[in-house]
Amino acid sequence: MITLTINGQSQNIDLPADTPLLWALRDYVGLTGTKFGCGMALCGACTVHIDGEPTRACVTPISAAAGKTIVTIEAMDQDAIGKKVQEAWLSQGVPQCGYCQSGQVMSATALLKQNAHPSDADIDKAMSGNICRCGTYTRIRAAIKQAAGLAEIKS
Amino acid sequence: MKTSLDQIKSPAEQIDSSADKFSIVNISRRNFLKDFALSGFVLAVGFPSLLLADETATSSEPDKYGADAMPHGWVDNPLVFVAIAEDGTVTIICHRSEMGQGVRTSLPMVVADELDANWLNVKVQQAPGDEVRFGNQDTDGSRSMRHFFMPMRRVGAAARQMLETAAAAQWQVPVTEVHAELHQVIHTASGQSLSYGELAKAAAKLPVPARETLRLKNAADFRYIGKGGLKIYDGQAMVTGQAQYGIDTRLEGMLYAVIARPPVFGGKVLNYDASAALKVPGVVKVLELNSSPPPAEFNPLGGIAVIATNTWAAIQGRKALKISWDNGPNASYDSDNFRAEMVVSSRKPGKVVRNDGDVDAALDKSTQRLSAEYYAPHLAQAPMEPPAATARIIKGHCEVWTCTQAPQASRDQVAKWLKLPEDKVTINVTLLGGGFGRKSKPDYVVEAALLSQAMQGKPVKLTWTREDDLQHSYFHTVSVEHLEAGLDKQGKTVAWLHRTVAPSISSTFAAGSVHEMPAELGMGVINVPFAIPNLRIENPAAEAHTRIGWFRSVSNIPHAFAIQSFVAELATAAGRDHKDYLLELIGPARRIDPRSLGDTWNQGESPVIYPLDTGRLRNVIDSACREAGWGRTLAKGHGLGLAAHYSFVTYVAVVVEVAVDQAGKLSIPRIDIAVDCGPQVNPERIRSQLEGACIMGVSLATLGEISFKDGAVIQDNFHNYQLTRIDDAPREIRVHLVPTTEFDSPLGGVGEPGVPPIAPALCNAIFAATGQRIRELPIRDQLLKD
Numbered sequence A: 001m002i003t004l005t006i007n008g009q010s011q012n013i014d015l016p017a018d019t020p021l022l023w024a025l026r027d028y029v030g031l032t033g034t035k036f037g038c039g040m041a042l043c044g045a046c047t048v049h050i051d052g053e054p055t056r057a058c059v060t061p062i063s064a065a066a067g068k069t070i071v072t073i074e075a076m077d078q079d080a081i082g083k084k085v086q087e088a089w090l091s092q093g094v095p096q097c098g099y100c101q102s103g104q105v106m107s108a109t110a111l112l113k114q115n116a117h118p119s120d121a122d123i124d125k126a127m128s129g130n131i132c133r134c135g136t137y138t139r140i141r142a143a144i145k146q147a148a149g150l151a152e153i154k155s
Numbered sequence B: 001m002k003t004s005l006d007q008i009k010s011p012a013e014q015i016d017s018s019a020d021k022f023s024i025v026n027i028s029r030r031n032f033l034k035d036f037a038l039s040g041f042v043l044a045v046g047f048p049s050l051l052l053a054d055e056t057a058t059s060s061e062p063d064k065y066g067a068d069a070m071p072h073g074w075v076d077n078p079l080v081f082v083a084i085a086e087d088g089t090v091t092i093i094c095h096r097s098e099m100g101q102g103v104r105t106s107l108p109m110v111v112a113d114e115l116d117a118n119w120l121n122v123k124v125q126q127a128p129g130d131e132v133r134f135g136n137q138d139t140d141g142s143r144s145m146r147h148f149f150m151p152m153r154r155v156g157a158a159a160r161q162m163l164e165t166a167a168a169a170q171w172q173v174p175v176t177e178v179h180a181e182l183h184q185v186i187h188t189a190s191g192q193s194l195s196y197g198e199l200a201k202a203a204a205k206l207p208v209p210a211r212e213t214l215r216l217k218n219a220a221d222f223r224y225i226g227k228g229g230l231k232i233y234d235g236q237a238m239v240t241g242q243a244q245y246g247i248d249t250r251l252e253g254m255l256y257a258v259i260a261r262p263p264v265f266g267g268k269v270l271n272y273d274a275s276a277a278l279k280v281p282g283v284v285k286v287l288e289l290n291s292s293p294p295p296a297e298f299n300p301l302g303g304i305a306v307i308a309t310n311t312w313a314a315i316q317g318r319k320a321l322k323i324s325w326d327n328g329p330n331a332s333y334d335s336d337n338f339r340a341e342m343v344v345s346s347r348k349p350g351k352v353v354r355n356d357g358d359v360d361a362a363l364d365k366s367t368q369r370l371s372a373e374y375y376a377p378h379l380a381q382a383p384m385e386p387p388a389a390t391a392r393i394i395k396g397h398c399e400v401w402t403c404t405q406a407p408q409a410s411r412d413q414v415a416k417w418l419k420l421p422e423d424k425v426t427i428n429v430t431l432l433g434g435g436f437g438r439k440s441k442p443d444y445v446v447e448a449a450l451l452s453q454a455m456q457g458k459p460v461k462l463t464w465t466r467e468d469d470l471q472h473s474y475f476h477t478v479s480v481e482h483l484e485a486g487l488d489k490q491g492k493t494v495a496w497l498h499r500t501v502a503p504s505i506s507s508t509f510a511a512g513s514v515h516e517m518p519a520e521l522g523m524g525v526i527n528v529p530f531a532i533p534n535l536r537i538e539n540p541a542a543e544a545h546t547r548i549g550w551f552r553s554v555s556n557i558p559h560a561f562a563i564q565s566f567v568a569e570l571a572t573a574a575g576r577d578h579k580d581y582l583l584e585l586i587g588p589a590r591r592i593d594p595r596s597l598g599d600t601w602n603q604g605e606s607p608v609i610y611p612l613d614t615g616r617l618r619n620v621i622d623s624a625c626r627e628a629g630w631g632r633t634l635a636k637g638h639g640l641g642l643a644a645h646y647s648f649v650t651y652v653a654v655v656v657e658v659a660v661d662q663a664g665k666l667s668i669p670r671i672d673i674a675v676d677c678g679p680q681v682n683p684e685r686i687r688s689q690l691e692g693a694c695i696m697g698v699s700l701a702t703l704g705e706i707s708f709k710d711g712a713v714i715q716d717n718f719h720n721y722q723l724t725r726i727d728d729a730p731r732e733i734r735v736h737l738v739p740t741t742e743f744d745s746p747l748g749g750v751g752e753p754g755v756p757p758i759a760p761a762l763c764n765a766i767f768a769a770t771g772q773r774i775r776e777l778p779i780r781d782q783l784l785k786d
């Protein structure tokens, strides 16, 4: 039994220690906002925050996440920056199918937490691990800039 | 009453639950749609669904086109699509699948506009697969709006008129004195008003007005149509992780499955050893699924299924299987060899599918002769959400939750494979995490149903891993396009020969088909809109060795790549500006009957309503070039490339700007894409579709390739089947929509037609920047200097 702290709640997970956090979240805990896209840390659909770091849940065994603070997309609207990112996403009309957007929002939020004024190169670096097959990249870039601008005005 | 269905949070369920608060009688969640009438959605009272079939109108014209020609046509009965609760909530059914094109916003928005509903009080309910009830649901071919704009307008207008009639009756005034406005009906003379919620019950008792008595709005009165002012309906759910896709389905007591499928199409299991797999913690059962003989159709591929208590355990169990395969007749399929074979075929005369003038004589007489061969590989659609389906069987009724573009075909197939009558199969359609044609084929839905059956009806969720998706798709075809042209002394093209060689989608449904079908030839090759007196199109045979299927924009991709690249090559040979040369080839503005080009298909649309209009094609070329600053001075290493293509009855022209640095690294600062898709119902989503098309076009042109070795796909995940990421995506995409103010002219498609011209425009830009001509996709490292 491994105990995880997910979105502020302690959860006992009765799965083998090498089970990736992605499947523990989706199948065991029932938090399906974190998506499966590749299972090999190649697409970013499964991005969560572990101790604030954007992390690919599909290659993170639950044993490695124990004792750490895990935050998923389901808690992003309670996060000041996360909420701004979500608002910017809606304002720019970013999502198409929306499937990759959990991961995109998680990566963008992590970026803005670490760098309030990201350059295009910073955005490229932080977001190039997240694939969007629908091709929403130009709007993702605009939304990140918009969210950064909002953060600027309000702080 | 809580049932295990409460575990599900499909879009349908979200709205279903909300029905509780105004429910007037006990409702069965399971039969939600059947019991629509009883759930407090009072506009539907008194019209049991089963009686609606007779009222389902379809056209009886002898020649059927458009929606009339699709299976089950269209339905415009407001009682099927609209329900109004006493609290004023308007529920609108969306019967087409949402996969990113915005259809769950755009189609209900059309209804809401004619109904003059307040969008804030509108809920969208996803229809299950049931075409008799809802009309055609095949969400493909870029036709949801094209085929359902008018039926949905009539749905909204009919419901509005029923509310107006009900209000007039209550006030005892002539109906001509009242009008609906933003969720209420107003009698101006007396200043009275009644809300839609107050009127719903009375309105529901009225007959549905006859189609010819409907008063559709004037375009000037549209509230939502053409405005692009609405946020996407599912946006909030999507950015908060609440949106429910097929892969997210959860049922009580659900098991999780993956399948090891034959690596080669046509192969089957020889023998297998499951002992190690069964030792993996969480693995519950291992079982064999039979393979089917060709043709592929929508049949499951067979293989060994591993069923477990969670997805990871199933995947681990699958890894532990020991399977010997009989690889079958396609065991030697090899992309390099096949390409060589296709090249040989392309150099020999093939089946003539169009023949104008005398190409051979004209080629002989020409001053300059050019020829080129273009290669475009197999592709996988690779939607970010791989195929997934959950099935369970209770008392002989199979219920499925899945991300499908083909809800009715899913229902038909499950019924067939489970030997159940169709009314014992329910297909609940979730959101799709992308489709691109992959999810038009319900093989995975059948797999889930078979697994549930094998588990005595227990709920089973089948997930395709990315490896499964890339290795077992219905692949976009592979093609060699051989072109020859003769130019006269002035550099004018006087002869054009195009041989297109590609395995056909028809092979998926009729084993042994070796020629492109009319629908494939009609994707830009037979209906090439050039005014060249001597023109011949040939289609040499090509056998399929894998499942060939639809990929967003289908055969338009290789056809446009070859034709639009070759025109640029001809312009260069003639010493002419590419844009001028292209316009000259297209010739003067005229409306061409597609049948006169040998195109009997015409995208399924009427040749009279949808002629090939070269004026519109010329116009988008002018527009894209003007907006992109065609001919402007560029920095060193930069180039502009142009391409235009007509597909899905929409006209698109693209100018791509590239930059190629000293090392040969490609970047794309900007794309200008000009589009004439007729009236634009939701311009905001049209723009997003075209932006997406540009990126998908760049992705397939620069990186996309599925290849085969020993019959099996080489690529297995995103490290070797690469997709364009944000850092390599076009930095700026400018979408230029040809403005329309009236909504009477026919609509064009939007989801697909942006894709085909991207690859040739990109390659033409690379030529302009570097002098290097790309004739083989993907570009990958062809530009790199060592």
Ligand code: FES
Pocket: A035, A036, A037, A038, A039, A040, A041, A042, A043, A044, A045, A046, A047, A056, A057, A058, A059
């Ligand atoms: S699923 Fe984890 S990175 Fe793709």
Ligand code: FES
Pocket: A095, A096, A097, A098, A099, A100, A101, A131, A132, A133, A134, A135, A136, B100, B384, B433, B434
């Ligand atoms: S929005 Fe569909 S994959 Fe990104």
